[in-house]
Amino acid sequence: MRNRLFAPAAAAAGLVIALAGCSSSDGAESDSSAETSATAGAAAALPDTLTLALVPSDDVEQITTDGEALAAVLADELGVDVEVFVPDSYNAVVVALQTGQADIGFLGPIAMWQAQQEAGAEIVLQALRYGAADYVGQWFTNDPDTYCLDDVTTEADDEGINYSYCNGATGYTGPQGEDALALLPEDASIAWTDATSASGYYFPAIQLAEILGIEDAASAFPGGFFAGGHSQTVQAVYDGEATVGLSYNDARSNLAEEFSDVGEKVVVFAYTKNIPNDGVVLSGDLDDSIQETLTAALLDIAATEEGLAALAAVYDIEGLEAADLAAFEDFVGPTYDTFGGE
Structure with a gap:
């Protein structure tokens, strides 16, 4: 498999050697040779096999199939084998990055921060959707008369x-509809997604803490439950198994x-503050030059029709851009320890 990514580097190295041969300066020739050796060393450092870790957002079999298509595009770009690893949780990906079992991880924002803090991973890219690198968590209900x-x-x-929407919860900019959260009774049946989900638990929990002084959202509403995914929370409210649910916008x-009729039967009534999109982290065990190579390769494939189709199939990603690390500042401190840290 040819490594297209390093072809320009090889051409540049050849040009450096040619110019050095025409030069009368031994020092210039020495410097050019050193640069060429450094470039070759960086290329040689790329592992023969890389492991791409993905978390099932819905169907394990489907995400595995779509992930293998993405891995094939990335492998073609890099010229090395790329294997797919699909564990059952975000935490498992963090552990895999920490123990050298994964090199590349596609994670939600909470897990991206967790991977940086606990596994020494590097946050490098964020997904783009609707032209934006952030989104909101949405509160929705099958009881609009109340909320x-x-x-x-x-x-x-x-x-x-x-x-359907109410309380100003349109336009995907938050927070909105926060006054309605005070209407949640103690016995409210709330379908959360997962304890490590930014939009499905973490940011809504922060919202409840800031507005209502609730320090442990899951415990404060014993009638609630973790449904395991965003589609599942929508389904739970649609089916009447829960009165209120949380998800990213718009999981309906x-x-x-x-x-x-799901969009009319399940009514969005509030938004969290804006949340940085999910994205890509790289193992901290990888050399800086390799991290730069992988980051560039992912950006390159996101600019191609085939690569973008693969990214869209995996997580509805419409593009990638360099991560804005400042957007993760809300994860720092007591809120992370209370809701996100384990």
Whole structure:
């Protein structure tokens, strides 16, 4: 498998040697030779096999299939084998990065921060969706009479599916609708996603702590439960298993093909503050030059039709950009220790 990424470097090295041969300066020739050796050394340092760790967002079999397609595109770009590792949780990916079992991890923002803090991983890229590198967590309900403090509005998407909102929770900019959170009774049946989910638990829990003084959201509502995923929380509220649910915006669309009325029956009534998108972390055991190579390769494939299709299939990623580390500042300190740290 040819390594296309290093072809320009090899051409540049050849040009350096040619110029050195025409030069009358031994010092210049020595410097050029040293630069060429350094470039060759960086290329040689790339492992023969890399492991790409993905977390199942919905269906394990499907994410594995889609992940293998992404791995193939990345392998073609790098010229080395790329294996796919699909564990059952974000924490398992963090452990894999910590123990040398994974080199590249696609993670949610909480787990990205956790991987940096606990596994020494480097946060390098963030996903783009709808042209943005951030999003909001959404609160939704099948009981708008209780949680909607104003009229419910309905908007149709490009495919004609209706989605309902209230309390100003439109436009995907938060926070919104926070007054409605005070209406949650102690016996509220809340479908959280996962304890390590930024939009499905972490940021909503911070919101409840800041607004209502609730320090342990899961314990404060004993009628709640962790559904295990964003589609599952929407399904739980749609089916009436829970009255309120949490997810990223807008996870209702995941069920729209099967349940055309999900956007109207499940009404979004509040948003969290904006959250940095999920993205890519790299093992801290990799040399800086290798990290730079992998980061560049991922950006390169995101700029191709084939690569973008593979990224979209895996996590609906519409592009990649360099991570804004300042966006992760909300994860620092007591909030992380209380809600995100383990």
